[in-house]
Amino acid sequence: MSKFRKSGNKELPPISTASLPDIVFMLLFFFMVTTTMREVTLNVKIKLPTATELSKLEKKSLVSYIYIGEPLKQWQTKYGVAPRIQLDDQFANVSDIGNFVIAEREARDEAERPMMITSLKVDENTKMGIVADVKQELRKAAALHINYSSRKK
């Protein structure tokens, strides 16, 4: 009689999973495009300071990073708790910065070298003494364009 007759014990058809790979691929491409690989493993603890007048680092390939902060727990027996500089994956001294800048510069194309930026990732509780030393070394190495990495307030 009624149009919508309950169809007793008919089994539910299985959901087709044929489109699942497509969905996953879509997600995959999204992440592949938006991804930037982690550059280094941090050996120092860094809590960035906050600021409002931020500018973005546009081209990642032109940026070289200098990290300054307290060594992580597992390094403290070896390096102490005073803030240290990290270049690439290792601890470094102030005197290594000149060579680091030159190496970074050599790794880029000639045309890109003037646009290089040095990003300073420094813990907010660090004293200015070590930062000032680093800045002097950067000036000596003529890496004058710098960016004090900070979080949005």
Place this chain on the structure above:
Amino acid sequence: MSRKMPEVPAASLADIAFMLLIFFLVTTTMDVDSGLERRLPQWAEEQLDEEVDVKERNVFVVLVNRNNDLLVENEWTNISELREKAKEFMANPADDVNLPEKEPKEIPFFGEVMVTKGVISLSNDLNTKYGTYIAVQNELVAAINELRDELAKSKFQKPYNELETEQQDAIRDIYPSRISEAEPKKRN
């Protein structure tokens, strides 16, 4: 020849894609790097004493000591007041004799404008906290950015960062970002 090729099973395709997806999920860092952009002065073997030929009224002295206190133009100042003070110094709207001199300058779009000769001088102690230093830098940069924005809005009815490059250059000429940093004092 009419034999059909056996179909490639696609059931494991999802698994492979998932594996790749998880790999990218784990290695991803989404945050965009951003920060305060500054330019360091050129390195010179003999440090020039620039202060000599700059008149006192043209210099906005900001000192930060080891306890992260601020001394602005010989007055104890809170960091929240710094922005207003720096703006007043750079703009000098009433031509106060204690605030910086201005000199006429020919600038595109504006014609002849009085441009300030003011310089902001920032010096800090070796024991100043980096967080405080960035906060001070941020306020000074913000002061100049706000002045530029106000000028852009009154002249072109648009915020500064939406202007054409030539217009931005003109405004940058009127409000230059002149923040000079002295090297920290070695003595305590």
